[in-house]
Amino acid sequence: MVTALVFITTERTRINEVAEKLVEIKGVSEVYSISGQYDLVAMIRVKENDEMAELITSQLAKVEGITDTETHIAFRTFSRHDLEHMFSIGFED
Amino acid sequence: MVTALVFITTERTRINEVAEKLVEIKGVSEVYSISGQYDLVAMIRVKENDEMAELITSQLAKVEGITDTETHIAFRTFSRHDLEHMFSIGFED
Amino acid sequence: MVTALVFITTERTRINEVAEKLVEIKGVSEVYSISGQYDLVAMIRVKENDEMAELITSQLAKVEGITDTETHIAFRTFSRHDLEHMFSIGFED
Amino acid sequence: MVTALVFITTERTRINEVAEKLVEIKGVSEVYSISGQYDLVAMIRVKENDEMAELITSQLAKVEGITDTETHIAFRTFSRHDLEHMFSIGFED
Amino acid sequence: MVTALVFITTERTRINEVAEKLVEIKGVSEVYSISGQYDLVAMIRVKENDEMAELITSQLAKVEGITDTETHIAFRTFSRHDLEHMFSIGFED
Amino acid sequence: MVTALVFITTERTRINEVAEKLVEIKGVSEVYSISGQYDLVAMIRVKENDEMAELITSQLAKVEGITDTETHIAFRTFSRHDLEHMFSIGFED
Amino acid sequence: MVTALVFITTERTRINEVAEKLVEIKGVSEVYSISGQYDLVAMIRVKENDEMAELITSQLAKVEGITDTETHIAFRTFSRHDLEHMFSIGFED
Amino acid sequence: MVTALVFITTERTRINEVAEKLVEIKGVSEVYSISGQYDLVAMIRVKENDEMAELITSQLAKVEGITDTETHIAFRTFSRHDLEHMFSIGFED
Amino acid sequence: MVTALVFITTERTRINEVAEKLVEIKGVSEVYSISGQYDLVAMIRVKENDEMAELITSQLAKVEGITDTETHIAFRTFSRHDLEHMFSIGFED
Amino acid sequence: MVTALVFITTERTRINEVAEKLVEIKGVSEVYSISGQYDLVAMIRVKENDEMAELITSQLAKVEGITDTETHIAFRTFSRHDLEHMFSIGFED
Numbered sequence: 001m002v003t004a005l006v007f008i009t010t011e012r013t014r015i016n017e018v019a020e021k022l023v024e025i026k027g028v029s030e031v032y033s034i035s036g037q038y039d040l041v042a043m044i045r046v047k048e049n050d051e052m053a054e055l056i057t058s059q060l061a062k063v064e065g066i067t068d069t070e071t072h073i074a075f076r077t078f079s080r081h082d083l084e085h086m087f088s089i090g091f092e093d
Numbered sequence: 094m095v096t097a098l099v100f101i102t103t104e105r106t107r108i109n110e111v112a113e114k115l116v117e118i119k120g121v122s123e124v125y126s127i128s129g130q131y132d133l134v135a136m137i138r139v140k141e142n143d144e145m146a147e148l149i150t151s152q153l154a155k156v157e158g159i160t161d162t163e164t165h166i167a168f169r170t171f172s173r174h175d176l177e178h179m180f181s182i183g184f185e186d
Numbered sequence: 187m188v189t190a191l192v193f194i195t196t197e198r199t200r201i202n203e204v205a206e207k208l209v210e211i212k213g214v215s216e217v218y219s220i221s222g223q224y225d226l227v228a229m230i231r232v233k234e235n236d237e238m239a240e241l242i243t244s245q246l247a248k249v250e251g252i253t254d255t256e257t258h259i260a261f262r263t264f265s266r267h268d269l270e271h272m273f274s275i276g277f278e279d
Numbered sequence: 280m281v282t283a284l285v286f287i288t289t290e291r292t293r294i295n296e297v298a299e300k301l302v303e304i305k306g307v308s309e310v311y312s313i314s315g316q317y318d319l320v321a322m323i324r325v326k327e328n329d330e331m332a333e334l335i336t337s338q339l340a341k342v343e344g345i346t347d348t349e350t351h352i353a354f355r356t357f358s359r360h361d362l363e364h365m366f367s368i369g370f371e372d
Numbered sequence: 373m374v375t376a377l378v379f380i381t382t383e384r385t386r387i388n389e390v391a392e393k394l395v396e397i398k399g400v401s402e403v404y405s406i407s408g409q410y411d412l413v414a415m416i417r418v419k420e421n422d423e424m425a426e427l428i429t430s431q432l433a434k435v436e437g438i439t440d441t442e443t444h445i446a447f448r449t450f451s452r453h454d455l456e457h458m459f460s461i462g463f464e465d
Numbered sequence: 466m467v468t469a470l471v472f473i474t475t476e477r478t479r480i481n482e483v484a485e486k487l488v489e490i491k492g493v494s495e496v497y498s499i500s501g502q503y504d505l506v507a508m509i510r511v512k513e514n515d516e517m518a519e520l521i522t523s524q525l526a527k528v529e530g531i532t533d534t535e536t537h538i539a540f541r542t543f544s545r546h547d548l549e550h551m552f553s554i555g556f557e558d
Numbered sequence: 559m560v561t562a563l564v565f566i567t568t569e570r571t572r573i574n575e576v577a578e579k580l581v582e583i584k585g586v587s588e589v590y591s592i593s594g595q596y597d598l599v600a601m602i603r604v605k606e607n608d609e610m611a612e613l614i615t616s617q618l619a620k621v622e623g624i625t626d627t628e629t630h631i632a633f634r635t636f637s638r639h640d641l642e643h644m645f646s647i648g649f650e651d
Numbered sequence: 652m653v654t655a656l657v658f659i660t661t662e663r664t665r666i667n668e669v670a671e672k673l674v675e676i677k678g679v680s681e682v683y684s685i686s687g688q689y690d691l692v693a694m695i696r697v698k699e700n701d702e703m704a705e706l707i708t709s710q711l712a713k714v715e716g717i718t719d720t721e722t723h724i725a726f727r728t729f730s731r732h733d734l735e736h737m738f739s740i741g742f743e744d
Numbered sequence: 745m746v747t748a749l750v751f752i753t754t755e756r757t758r759i760n761e762v763a764e765k766l767v768e769i770k771g772v773s774e775v776y777s778i779s780g781q782y783d784l785v786a787m788i789r790v791k792e793n794d795e796m797a798e799l800i801t802s803q804l805a806k807v808e809g810i811t812d813t814e815t816h817i818a819f820r821t822f823s824r825h826d827l828e829h830m831f832s833i834g835f836e837d
Numbered sequence: 838m839v840t841a842l843v844f845i846t847t848e849r850t851r852i853n854e855v856a857e858k859l860v861e862i863k864g865v866s867e868v869y870s871i872s873g874q875y876d877l878v879a880m881i882r883v884k885e886n887d888e889m890a891e892l893i894t895s896q897l898a899k900v901e902g903i904t905d906t907e908t909h910i911a912f913r914t915f916s917r918h919d920l921e922h923m924f925s926i927g928f929e930d
Contacts, residue, residue: 002793004593005098005127005134012255013247019171029174032167033243034098035190035257036315041098041165049746049793053819057591061571069570071593072134073817074125075797078112081122086179095235097314105813106805126801128748128815129594142188142235146261150312154292162291164314166259168239191284191313191320198441199433205357215360218353219429220284221376221443222501227284227351258320260311264298267308272365281421283500328374328421332447336498340478348477350500352445354425377470377499377506384720385712391543401546404539405708406470407655407722408873413470413537444506446497450484453494458551467700469872514653514700518726522870526850534849536872538724540704560886562686563749563778563785577822587825590818592749599749599816607839607886611912615684619664627663629686630785631910632776633890636763639773644830656842656871656878670915680918683911685842687780692842692909723878725869729856732866737923756906757898777894779841779908 001045001084002052003074006060008040014065015039021063027055029087038070045087094138094177095145096167099153101133107158108132114156120148122180131163138180187231187270188238189260192246194226200251201225207249213241215273224256231273280324280363281331282353285339287319293344294318300342306334308366317349324366373417373456374424375446378432380412386437387411393435399427401459410442417459466510466549467517468539471525473505479530480504486528492520494552503535510552559603559642560610561632564618566598572623573597579621585613587645596628603645652696652735653703654725657711659691665716666690672714678706680738689721696738745789745828746796747818750804752784758809759783765807771799773831782814789831838882838921839889840911843897845877851902852876858900864892866924875907882924 010018019031019040027046034041042060046052056071077083103111112124112133120139127134135153139145149164170176196204205217205226213232220227228246232238242257263269289297298310298319306325313320321339325331335350356362382390391403391412399418406413414432418424428443449455475483484496484505492511499506507525511517521536542548568576577589577598585604592599600618604610614629635641661669670682670691678697685692693711697703707722728734754762763775763784771790778785786804790796800815821827847855856868856877864883871878879897883889893908914920 003125005125012252015243015247016169019169023171023173030170030172030176032096032098032171033169033239034165034167035242035259036163036165037256038165049819053591056593057573057819061573066570070129070595072127072129072131073593074127075793075801076109076112076126077123078116078125079123080116081180083123087174105810108801108805126797128800128817130814142261146312149314150261150294154294159291163316166314168235168243189311191311198438201429201433202355205355209357209359216356216358216362218282218284218357219355219425220351220353221428221445222349222351223442224351256315258313258315258317260313262295262298262312263309264302264311265309266302267366269309273360328447332498335500336447336480340480345477349502352500354421354429375497377497384717387708387712388541391541395543395545402542402544402548404468404470404543405541405704406537406539407707407724408535408537409721410537442501444499444501444503446499448481448484448498449495450488450497451495452488453552455495459546514726518870521872522726522852526852531849535874538872540700540708561776563776574820577820581822581824588821588823588827590747590749590822591820592816592818594814594816596816607912611684614686615666615912619666624663628688628780630778630780630782631686632778633886633894634760634763634777635774636767636776637774638767639831641774645825654869656869667913670913674915674917681914681916681920683840683842683915684913685909685911687907687909689909721873723871723873723875725871727853727856727870728867729860729869730867731860732924734867738918756903759894759898777890779893779910781907 001047001088002049003077004044004052004056005072005074006042006044006056007038007070007072008042008066009068010039011065011067018063018065021065025055025059025063027051045083094140094181095142096170097137097145097149098165098167099135099137099149100131100163100165101135101159102161103132104158104160111156111158114158118148118152118156120144138176187233187274188235189263190230190238190242191258191260192228192230192242193224193256193258194228194252195254196225197251197253204249204251207251208246211241211245211249213237231269280326280367281328282356283323283331283335284351284353285321285323285335286317286349286351287321287345288347289318290344290346297342297344300344301339304334304338304342306330324362373419373460374421375449376416376424376428377444377446378414378416378428379410379442379444380414380438381440382411383437383439390435390437393437394432397427397431397435399423417455466512466553467514468542469509469517469521470537470539471507471509471521472503472535472537473507473531474533475504476530476532483528483530486530487525490520490524490528492516559605559646560607561635562602562610562614563630563632564600564602564614565596565628565630566600566624567626568597569623569625576621576623579623580618583613583617583621585609652698652739653700654728655695655703655707656723656725657693657695657707658689658721658723659693659717660719661690662716662718669714669716672716673711676706676710676714678702696734745791745832746793747821748788748796748800749816749818750786750788750800751782751814751816752786752810753812754783755809755811762807762809765809766804769799769803769807771795789827838884838925839886840914841881841889841893842909842911843879843881843893844875844907844909845879845903846905847876848902848904855900855902858902862892862896862900864888882920
């Protein structure tokens, strides 16, 4: 699993709207509206690097209401949870 | 569930060591070593605000090798996953 | 009580106007126009995290004249005053 | 009443300790440990400008564990509360 | 006497014009066009805090050609000159 | 008259001490301890550019307790006061 | 061979489009879309300084969709590869 | 001789055009298009401070295509060259 | 092939020394000493994400003389050269 | 002729000392102590890129008292002066 965290700044009045559009994109597993200088952080979890490239440079770019994004690729994931298992066997409600 | 993302900068040679110590703290559900200007992002998931305050201002402060932290509280979580369910029924291996 | 400080930048000519609109929002207990790189700091005091999320990501977003906001959640409050008592038993004039 | 907000960065392991020392200083009405790039915000409420000058440039400077401070003087206070009344008639427990 | 220094950025072609408008405002004792990242620094010298608040948040805001201001209140003034005397007995030409 | 504003950051506990040392230097007409990210602003008023160069690059450098300085030369001074007259005919107490 | 790295920020929806236009310019040997605060890094490899000057200040300037560029000239290249050989004998597909 | 270095940012497509206009201004002795976050550095060499003030705050302001300028006055010049001689006896081609 | 660009700041006197040590690490294909706010940029080209993680968070961390690193993962590579071919069939001298 | 501007920050008390050492280095044609956030700007004028690389990454690094340098290579020089002629035929006193 390839994971990335995308720090997102949105237009002031579209924070929740952007978050809802993002989670509809396959590969976006969670989106948090957060305190501080960024508005949202999106967690991207996909199988292949190419999927990540496509999602970041094309799909994300098409979501309206975003003013800036800063992507951070995860080198390693440390957790007592089996995240690969949790997020890949469709824990979607 | 109260969620926070903590952006962490560590001493250059202690990135993995700090990550392994962090995931031993109850409430730290995942830690990612990431590209970019921060070294790690820790996901904190706890039940109460007081637990969050204690973890951030006391427990995190005691982890050696950290040079700076910047905490961002999640106002809302958007996901097709039932994160509350996934992370609270002990998906710890 | 959940407390937050919101650092606000406004359009140059609308500092006082924005402050007056903000204090009309339930949960905004005080607003200070301040020296330095921010124009206003709003003190938010509400009972529940959800109220905070709604106020920050929806209500604040609708106030015209604001160009940027940066929210900081208070983990702990230290005071010789009983703030919970003072601000919750309606010390409104 | 002259009001100021002081944004404070502390040594990592001394956040709560510094907050407790600050609230013992006459004129410091509240201290919040907060999320984001600052560690604490102290609310200063005094009667005269000279008191403010003395507190900021001398008393604050003596509190150990502080690494940086940035003071913002409040020009105006907007509130449905009568803050002058609340904070000046000794609502200290 | 309450003193403040206001760091001002102006539209590129209106530096001198803005300076001339500022010194017409009662309480603005001097304006310097300066080298570096700011264009002007205005020295404000008034009797009362309220006068300062009114000047900064209302009067300054109405001066056209200003793109940003950052106000710094003087806590203390150190000088071999008797500034209070010099600036208050009308040393206007 | 050649005028400059020097933005000064000092060691936390030596703000007033540094200000008092600065005003003893010939050419330093006033020093203000201020709110915001700088600790002091020193006003330098001398007759010749060489005097300014000597004061900034040699004399200021010898004042202990200063951690950083940023000098801004005034191109023009706008004022209803005759500053040249006020500061040059020895209005020192 | 004269080498430079150009850090490029583009309009959000034109990252790939800009990259494709850049590699058509003679002297642009590779373009990477990258994570972090920049969108692209272009590797420029030319024979003469004048070619570099022309490419950077004229040709790059004409590529639409770029919002900002920051050029960094390489003083020295360290590699186990013979880059001069690789990039100059036409390893174009 | 009074010398200043002006760091200049221009519109992306007008770097060379702005440089050519600047060197036509009396007092602008050289202009360099440079790598890094600024686009140009202009060397100003004039006889009097007033000439410098006029050039920086009025003449430079009228040059189209400039988006930002930051002026740095030279306190002292160190050189094995006799710059005063070289630049004042008309070494123009 | 997984590619990354690492922006590196070194101790002032150890720029070349660090570059020479870096190119000895398997996966570091080129290192450039560059103009601007960074000292070096290292190009990392490896086959697998895990190799990248190991190189960045462990091997790089052990190179003495580095004061800070900022890693940027390449999502896509655009080039008229067949970089995969050039760098993978041992063009090492 | 290859030209570069090096923005230099020095230890507070060693500005002039560093400038005097720099002008002794062959290729350093002038050094200015300047106002603003940098202390010195050194003008480097050499014949070949390799000379520039050697001067910047080795010779400059050995000058004591420097805390940071930022080198900007000149792509083009615009001037009514024949700088190549002036600086290359030994106008040294």
